[in-house]
Each structure stands twice: as C-alpha cells, then as structure tokens.
Amino acid sequence: MAKRKSNMVVGSSGLIKSINKKNILNTIKRNTMVSRAEISREVKLTMPTVMRISEELIRDGLVCEIGKGISTGGRKPNLLSIIPNGRYFIGTVIDKNIQSIVTNIEGEILSSCRRDIDYSGGEDKILVQLKQCMKEAVRMSGLSKEDMSYSGIGTPGMGFKYAKQANDGVFSYWATKNLDFFKEKGHFEWPTAVENAAKLGALGELEYGIGKSLNDYIYVYADYGVGMGRVKGGKLDIGIDGVAGELGHTSIDFNGRDCYCGSRGCLESYCSINALVKEYRHEKVLDGGANGSNYGLQMIEDALAQGDPTAEEVVKRVGGWLGIGLANAVNIYNPSAVIIGGELARRFPLYIQSASEVMMKNIFRDKGRKIKALAGTVDKPMEALGAIALAIEAYFDEYCSK
Structure with a gap:
C-alpha cells in the first residue's frame, strides 16, 4: 500500500x-x-x-x-x-436497497445483510429500515451490539437542485433530504459517520482493493447513478463543502437529454443503468420488439452473453459516453489511474473497455495518456467496505483524541 x-x-x-x-x-x-x-x-x-x-x-x-x-x-x-478482532465495525450502503456488513478491524467480512428499501416515507422511515438491516447484520455475525465500535453509512447524493418532472422515485426522494439529519447523534446505537456512496467506493479501493498500490486516482461509480471519488496523496479529497465528485452531473451536451436534476445533457443520463436499459429498449423497439418495457438489465446481460449484436452495440455506445466524461476528469485532475466500479462495471467488461478506449482518444495531453484504466474490485462490496474504512477512521480519531 x-x-x-x-x-x-x-x-x-x-x-x-x-x-x-x-x-x-x-x-x-x-x-x-x-x-x-x-x-x-x-x-x-x-x-x-x-x-x-x-x-x-x-x-x-x-x-x-x-x-x-x-x-x-x-x-x-x-x-x-x-489485533484483528480487537474491534468490530458496521458498514452500510443505501442505493436501490440497503446492504450492511460487519467486519473486524482488518476489514474481514463476518456477515452481510441486504434488504429492499421502501421510499414511501420520510427520513424516520428510512432510519427504521437502516437500523433493522444493521441489527440483522450484527445478529448474523454472532456478535452483540456492545461489540460494535463504530458505524459508517454511504448514501446517495442529497440536497441537490431538483426538477419536479423527474420520475425516478429514488433520486427524487434523496434530492430533498439533508445529509446532516443522518449525522445527528442519537439516531443509531453506535457512533456513526456518513458519506456519499461513490466516495466510499474510492475509499474502499484505497484500503481493501486495487487502490492499495496507488496514491492518486479517480474512482467512478457507474450504477443507477454516476458518481466519483478522488484520492490524492493517499487521502480522499471531498472538496471544501464535502460535495466534490459530481461527475454524473457534468454536461456532455447542453441541448441533450433532460436530467432529473433539472439540467440537460448530464453524463448520468447517458451512461447509468437506467440509461443503458432505456437505450436497449429503444433499439429493440426499432428492431420490431413487441414490448420495450420487458427489457431489463439481466436481459441485456444475457443477450450480450449470447452474442446479440444490438446488446453489444448498446453497451459499447453507453460505455463510450462514460469515456467522454472520464476524459474530462482526467484532463482536469491528471490522476495516475481511473478505477471504474459499480454494477455496470461488475457485469459488463465491454462497458469498461469501451469507456477506456474513448477516454484515451479524448485526453488532451500526450503525457495524460499514460494513465491506467482499471476495473474496480468485483469480488468485494467496495462501497460497504468504504463505509467500514470511514468508520475505522472516525473511531481512530475519537480514540486517539482521548
């Protein structure tokens, strides 16, 4: 490391x-x-x-x-x-569902619990669901709540501008929420640190993944949303107000697609899971598909494995759009590597390949093309492990200040 x-x-x-x-x-x-x-x-x-x-x-x-x-x-x-089992920690990530893991101080996963999430209520209802998942993970680990030293939670982006015409329930829910609510003491049975899930992916790779051998890189989270975490000098860079890394809401076409955030042409509207599914449905309907609404992510993955040229073309196209955004980030930050994580990276190597090729073509300086484009760690829940790393860091801060 x-x-x-x-x-x-x-x-x-x-x-x-x-x-x-x-x-x-x-x-x-x-x-x-x-x-x-x-x-x-x-x-x-x-x-x-x-x-x-x-x-x-x-x-x-x-x-x-x-x-x-x-x-x-x-x-x-x-x-x-x-001492590996000298302390225990809980890491939780919220996206389309909730995942909680319990680890020891070395990040060895002792248990994992995943639950669907109901977005029909306010913060209090989310808190109840979070607590239930966390408690179940502790129960499954065979440890008690008293054994837990600290908790880390990764959330979607919160408190951003929001256009009412957006129809994605998850993002519209978090748009109006305040991160400070989840940081207030007393909500959880353990001291808890909270951060954006994409940034925690970067932190997870730094502590437990391929980021161990790197010192300066960009981690891009390609999932239902598109986010970014930047590691500089071996540390997570979150910006002055903690909101750096909103790569998904940089525009690649000012006259492009409407985004739920209220802007047009946002990168996320072109290369997220939702964007991939919409693109595939559109192509299939054009090809005479009976009902475009039947097409989902698993169907695209299966079609790609069977050599479906439409699936291949769409995955390459959507990955290429991500590559444009990556090139923009590389031109600005000049990192040593770009790591692509999230569900799309885990399930579609062709997506990463296309993103990498387009990124290389659009990097301005020759020296910048020395960059490594890497697939994120696929056999570990890196965002949840990033939440563990966040919890350990916060625990060390408190312990060492006593």
Missing part, C-alpha cells in the same frame, strides 16, 4: 499526542508486522515516544506483540501487529 506522508503540526501537547498516537496506530495497521524502530523511522518520532504510545495501544487491546523480528546487529526486535 502506498505510504502516506505525515504532516508536521504545531499545537497543544494534547493535539500533538493525538496526532502521534494516530500516526503510530495507522502505521501498525498498514503493516502485517512492524518493529518499534521501524515505526520510529516511518513516523519520525523518538523511540521513547513510540514505546510509550505502543504500550497504551497494547493495554487498550488494539495492538499486540507477535514475536521477534530479524536482528540488524543487536537483539531481535519485538514485532507489533494490530
């Missing part, structure tokens, strides 16, 4: 101790095993400081000594490691 640089901070002794403690804890967590001397060199702290803080971590059941390392001339050093 790419090492993240520690910034020198001037402040009170309590603040400095908190920062030092977190740097040491993160260093131990990132390494399978590490000596106190290695920690001292990496975080640039004196050995007495490292020894004092590491003893606190051992006493609090977060870290343990696991044996001896290789001698470099003197006595063999004692090696430190995070």
Whole structure:
C-alpha cells in the first residue's frame, strides 16, 4: 500500500499526542508486522515516544506483540501487529436497497445483510429500515451490539437542485433530504459517520482493493447513478463543502437529454443503468420488439452473453459516453489511474473497455495518456467496505483524541 506522508503540526501537547498516537496506530495497521524502530523511522518520532504510545495501544487491546523480528546487529526486535478482532465495525450502503456488513478491524467480512428499501416515507422511515438491516447484520455475525465500535453509512447524493418532472422515485426522494439529519447523534446505537456512496467506493479501493498500490486516482461509480471519488496523496479529497465528485452531473451536451436534476445533457443520463436499459429498449423497439418495457438489465446481460449484436452495440455506445466524461476528469485532475466500479462495471467488461478506449482518444495531453484504466474490485462490496474504512477512521480519531 502506498505510504502516506505525515504532516508536521504545531499545537497543544494534547493535539500533538493525538496526532502521534494516530500516526503510530495507522502505521501498525498498514503493516502485517512492524518493529518499534521501524515505526520510529516511518513516523519520525523518538523511540521513547513510540514505546510509550505502543504500550497504551497494547493495554487498550488494539495492538499486540507477535514475536521477534530479524536482528540488524543487536537483539531481535519485538514485532507489533494490530489485533484483528480487537474491534468490530458496521458498514452500510443505501442505493436501490440497503446492504450492511460487519467486519473486524482488518476489514474481514463476518456477515452481510441486504434488504429492499421502501421510499414511501420520510427520513424516520428510512432510519427504521437502516437500523433493522444493521441489527440483522450484527445478529448474523454472532456478535452483540456492545461489540460494535463504530458505524459508517454511504448514501446517495442529497440536497441537490431538483426538477419536479423527474420520475425516478429514488433520486427524487434523496434530492430533498439533508445529509446532516443522518449525522445527528442519537439516531443509531453506535457512533456513526456518513458519506456519499461513490466516495466510499474510492475509499474502499484505497484500503481493501486495487487502490492499495496507488496514491492518486479517480474512482467512478457507474450504477443507477454516476458518481466519483478522488484520492490524492493517499487521502480522499471531498472538496471544501464535502460535495466534490459530481461527475454524473457534468454536461456532455447542453441541448441533450433532460436530467432529473433539472439540467440537460448530464453524463448520468447517458451512461447509468437506467440509461443503458432505456437505450436497449429503444433499439429493440426499432428492431420490431413487441414490448420495450420487458427489457431489463439481466436481459441485456444475457443477450450480450449470447452474442446479440444490438446488446453489444448498446453497451459499447453507453460505455463510450462514460469515456467522454472520464476524459474530462482526467484532463482536469491528471490522476495516475481511473478505477471504474459499480454494477455496470461488475457485469459488463465491454462497458469498461469501451469507456477506456474513448477516454484515451479524448485526453488532451500526450503525457495524460499514460494513465491506467482499471476495473474496480468485483469480488468485494467496495462501497460497504468504504463505509467500514470511514468508520475505522472516525473511531481512530475519537480514540486517539482521548
């Protein structure tokens, strides 16, 4: 995993101790095993400081000594490691349904619960459903609610401009909601951190996926919506107000399709799941299909597997539209890689291939074409794991500040 640089901070002794403690804890967590001397060199702290803080971590059941390392001339050093089951966390993601996972501090998934979501009520009704799914995940893990240290939740975008002619119930629901409501204390049985699901996909890849070997990349979430998370210098960049990354609502055609957000030509209107299904239905009706409403995502996937040229053409076309948006993002940010995740990336490799080819053609600078276009991790729920990473980060902040 790419090492993240520690910034020198001037402040009170309590603040400095908190920062030092977190740097040491993160260093131990990132390494399978590490000596106190290695920690001292990496975080640039004196050995007495490292020894004092590491003893606190051992006493609090977060870290343990696991044996001896290789001698470099003197006595063999004692090696430190995070205790995998020293703490447990809950990660939850909301989209068309709710998924909650329970993991230990290393992100090992112990249980997973997925439930349909009813959008017919207000925030209180959503909260009830969230709590039910989270409690069920804890029950399935064999742990108790007292074992949980922190929770992370990923949500769709909230509080955006909204045109009343929009007909997508999910997005119209979240348009009028305030993220602060879900951040208020007392809603959940555990301390909880909340963030946009697309950004959590980027964080999940950083901590548990292919982003481990990268330091600067863009993660694009191609699902019912299209969102983006940017990792810079090994950290998630969310912007001044936490709303950076709305790639899906950058316009690729000012006179184009109406978008539920009230604008026209938004990228999301061309390369999301809904856009793919609508495009396929349209083509099938033109080809004499009896009822375009019968066509759905699974049918497209099956048709593609059977060599249906219409399915192939539509998936390539829709992926190509995403590629235009990706090129725009690359021209602005110049990342080392673009990772494409979400349901479309998991189910349609051709979608990623087409997006990558069109992106490369539309990158302005020659040097920019050195970029890697990568499929996101497909065998793990990266957005939910991003919620876990968010929860662990928030827990470390609180623990180290005590």
